[in-house]
Amino acid sequence: MISKINTSGLLKVVLAVFLVLFSSSSSYSNKPNQHSSVSENHSVSDSLNKNASKSETVDITKVAFEHILDSHSWHFWGEGHDALVFSLPIIIYSNTKGLQTFMSSKFDHGHASYNGYNLEEEVIKSEDLNETIYDFSITKNVTQMFISMALLLWLFISIANAYKKTGITSAPNGKQSFFEPLIIFVRDDIAKENIGGNKYERFVPYLLTVFFLILINNVLGLIPISANLTGNIAFTLVLAVVTLLVTNFNASKTYWKHIFAPKPAALWLILMPIELVGVFSKPFALMIRLFANIAGGHIVVISLVGLIFIFKSIYIAPVSVAFTLFIDILECLVALLQAYIFTMLTALFIGSAMEDHGHSNEEAASNHH
Amino acid sequence: MTGSIAAVGAGLAAIGAGIGIGQIGGHAMDAIARQPEHTAKIQTVMLIAAALVEGVALFAVVVSIMSK
Numbered sequence: 113m114i115s116k117i118n119t120s121g122l123l124k125v126v127l128a129v130f131l132v133l134f135s136s137s138s139s140y141s142n143k144p145n146q147h148s149s150v151s152e153n154h155s156v157s158d159s160l161n162k163n164a165s166k167s168e169t170v171d172i173t174k175v176a177f178e179h180i181l182d183s184h185s186w187h188f189w190g191e192g193h194d195a196l197v198f199s200l201p202i203i204i205y206s207n208t209k210g211l212q213t214f215m216s217s218k219f220d221h222g223h224a225s226y227n228g229y230n231l232e233e234e235v236i237k238s239e240d241l242n243e244t245i246y247d248f249s250i251t252k253n254v255t256q257m258f259i260s261m262a263l264l265l266w267l268f269i270s271i272a273n274a275y276k277k278t279g280i281t282s283a284p285n286g287k288q289s290f291f292e293p294l295i296i297f298v299r300d301d302i303a304k305e306n307i308g309g310n311k312y313e314r315f316v317p318y319l320l321t322v323f324f325l326i327l328i329n330n331v332l333g334l335i336p337i338s339a340n341l342t343g344n345i346a347f348t349l350v351l352a353v354v355t356l357l358v359t360n361f362n363a364s365k366t367y368w369k370h371i372f373a374p375k376p377a378a379l380w381l382i383l384m385p386i387e388l389v390g391v392f393s394k395p396f397a398l399m400i401r402l403f404a405n406i407a408g409g410h411i412v413v414i415s416l417v418g419l420i421f422i423f424k425s426i427y428i429a430p431v432s433v434a435f436t437l438f439i440d441i442l443e444c445l446v447a448l449l450q451a452y453i454f455t456m457l458t459a460l461f462i463g464s465a466m467e468d469h470g471h472s473n474e475e476a477a478s479n480h481h
Numbered sequence: 482m483t484g485s486i487a488a489v490g491a492g493l494a495a496i497g498a499g500i501g502i503g504q505i506g507g508h509a510m511d512a513i514a515r516q517p518e519h520t521a522k523i524q525t526v527m528l529i530a531a532a533l534v535e536g537v538a539l540f541a542v543v544v545s546i547m548s549k
Contacts, residue, residue, distance in 0.1 A: 400543060401536045404540075408542060453532045456525075457529070
């Protein structure tokens with residue numbers, strides 16, 4: 113029912129939970145980049161400025177990883193003094209000095225140390241070996257998430273208010289016209305189809321949140337200067353963990369019996385570990401699928417642009433641009449498809465965990481239309 | 482030209498996923514041709530199966546990225 117969707121309070125709570133979980137897990141997302149060293153700081157635009165020196169080679173792998181990984185400052189374009197870089201706040205908790213906050217510009221892109229700290233390949237290290245640091249910084253990805261959250265809240269609160277004002281009897285207008293079919297799609301073709309029965313309504317707010325959070329972040333990630341949030345494994349990890357919890361907290365007795373007391377009791381020793389692995393491997397696959405699809409797409413785009421700099425020829429540019437355009441359009445499809453697949457598999461897992469005594473209920477429900 | 486054996490692994494994974502998704506797509510097309518009235522349901526099942534096959538291929542891609 114549409115009136116259920118009006119309860120945007122739930123949406124806000126779930127988003128807030130995502131925020132809290134994600135901000136604490138951001139310290140794991142700063143993977144060290146093995147290919148780079150600070151001294152050879154080439155990038156695409158750098159070599160563009162100095163293409164007179166033909167001996168210079170571009171490390172596309174490094175450039176690609178710089179684009180898909182999280183960082184402590186938001187780099188727009190340019191190199192050195194021409195660069196447009198927004199420095200972001202750094203929040204660290206150390207066991208000796210306590211909570212500290214300062215801007216990332218203090219590090220001067222990893223060239224300077226500040227207050228006894230160094231920024232080495234996007235990981236903050238202390239000069240004091242006894243000090244342990246927990247990094248809660250508002251990194252590029254966290255900033256991007258704030259932006260997408262503001263966008264989501266603005267969109268959906270205003271849509272929900274429009275329904276409150278006019279009800280569901282009048283025709284939708286404005287933003288409503290675009291989002292109503294998507295909301296109906298998630299409710300009817302994802303939730304009702306896969307969860308079935310009359311229990312699906314409880315999960316519609318969660319499924320809608322997941323769908324639009326992934327969709328908006330996928331689409332925002334395609335904009336050249338923005339951050340690659342859904343291609344970050346920490347982000348997809350949090351989404352997958354929430355799905356794991358939702359699935360298992362709503363599981364029926366049959367589901368647990370299936371795991372801990374399988375039918376041929378003699379096979380208990382073999383079947384129980386397999387079923388237990390299955391519980392965790394399903395959300396794990398969700399995590400990897402979204403992360404690898406989006407990160408892989410970004411790597412392909414940057415590699416195609418990078419062909420120009422690998423071959424060092426202007427004639428390769430039309431080919432490269434044509435392929436990039438093609439891949440970018442494909443990525444728009446992937447953005448929608450991955451949001452759909454994540455949401456649909458979540459609904460499928462919830463549906464199969466809640467199922468009681470075989471398929472009879474679901475079959476009866478789906479044969480009606 | 483330099484590279485690593487991980488690239489060969491990524492290529493092999495792509496072959497496997499290509500065969501898998503090709504089979505799924507082909508058979509789904511057969512099924513839709515036989516029973517056009519069930520197109521929506523077949524497409525859903527097709528996408529689930531394709532996502533599972535793709536998931537395995539993506540595991541391989543992630544492993545080959547990490548092993549570089």
